[in-house]
Amino acid sequence: MKTYKLKISILVLSFIFFWVPVSWASLNVVTTTSDLASIVKEVGGSLVKVESLVKGYQNPHYIQPKPSYMVKMNRADLLIYQGLELEIGWLSTLIEGARNPDLRLGQTGHLDASTGISRLETLESEVDRSMGDIHPSGNPHYNLDPENGFIIAQSIYNKLSELDSENATKYKSNLEKFNSKLEKKIIHWKNLMKPFKGTKIITYHKLWSYFAKRFDLNVVNNVEVKPGVPPTTKHLAKLTALMNREDIKVILQSTYYESDFAKMVAGRTEAIILVLPSFVGGTPETTDYFSLFDTIIQKLTNNLQPST
Template structure:
């Protein structure tokens, strides 16, 4: 009897059936979505924060170690992480998260990309050949990614399939209700002309019917210059925008400079989960985004 008890303890020690699925999310929005879908069945860590530019991240040893142990890598794709993710995956030596494996999930694969360039030339700045990667600024894309991500969790962790299915259904119900609320709240914003510090809001503009006028960056990924800001200020006479939007991780000085001279508000948006105090989760992200836009537009 003692031998049987000891053997049972040994088996339990080497096969932790209740161990949570280890997930490394490249951006906070996907970490938050995995948590919504997985609950206590997932152990989520983030490669970036809301106050970091997701284009530019260092594959530090601590990050490589997290990638080495991950069972699922959840990222945006569409070239957003091209400067650091391939190196991270390679140096991790983790077969489970290599491209083409179930453990490698790219959210942008499951939505229609906008701003797909007709030509790719580095002289045009940081242009993404597959299209604009900032898909998370439209909550309708979040809904599409949630369906695919839940299925991927089921594939990787079939023992908890029922949990993922139930949580996905619950999330979809709450998200659909929130989408209806956001659309109603944001209706007064339709047609509002805006300036953007970086061309990161294409999907949000498409969702809300905002009118994109110009970018503060002379080229994608190139910091705003005094000369370019002056050009935008001059063009305001003929093509006036009503507000300037920029992400929480971006330096506000260029937006503030232009806002002061153009006499329009500069609105900081969370961009992702954690970007502002109110954007504590995916629902808070869009609650706060809509509230800030309405306040900036005087609606």
């Protein structure tokens, strides 16, 4: 009787300890950012289970390498990250701690989504940390140029069809669907943004470079004096003067920054602060890569003055 009870309790205990939810999807993907997860969903469809570690409303520079992320990565077949040092403060700790040999650098389950992206603001000349939180290999916010969506989707397609070659044709047709939808959307977005060509704006952090380049906005200066470094009063005074002189009416800022400094500047100019999502999920209505741009562009077109 006693051994019977023991057996039962061992059974129950091992069930509690070793029970892992079974998923019917053939590939389990973890991404660092939500834009990558959204594109994986488009290309992978129902064949892929995907989760983003960073939520769209969180600041990817300040994520803590929580051991619970290691558990997710331990169970994953594929890790996709944004790269260009966006995740430098925490991803290496997670890859080590996940103890999943497939996800390590150079292994099949490791994908740097920045491969093939035309980078902006790469620093070929000398750099040091007196320049703030700089990313010498390029600005990592390339997800905000929808044209880069094609490149990211292609990389994801290549990887998915490599890991799961049986379903390659399915991934291919998903990719084509995504591409043709994105093509149409980009034409639409460009048309919406056309009247604002060349409009001068201020951004809080150097986060909108790719977006501004694609849609012909002119980022004149930033509220931060250096990336990641809060502005000095001198810089704010200079910025205020510049904005009044050049009649700059808009400050763009991502949802995850405090807007105290931007408000100071806005108070002394006639500018408004536009708080925009910078990743999918940054605001509730940005549910995928398309609605992210729908939201950003709608907010911009409602608030920018057409350049005449």
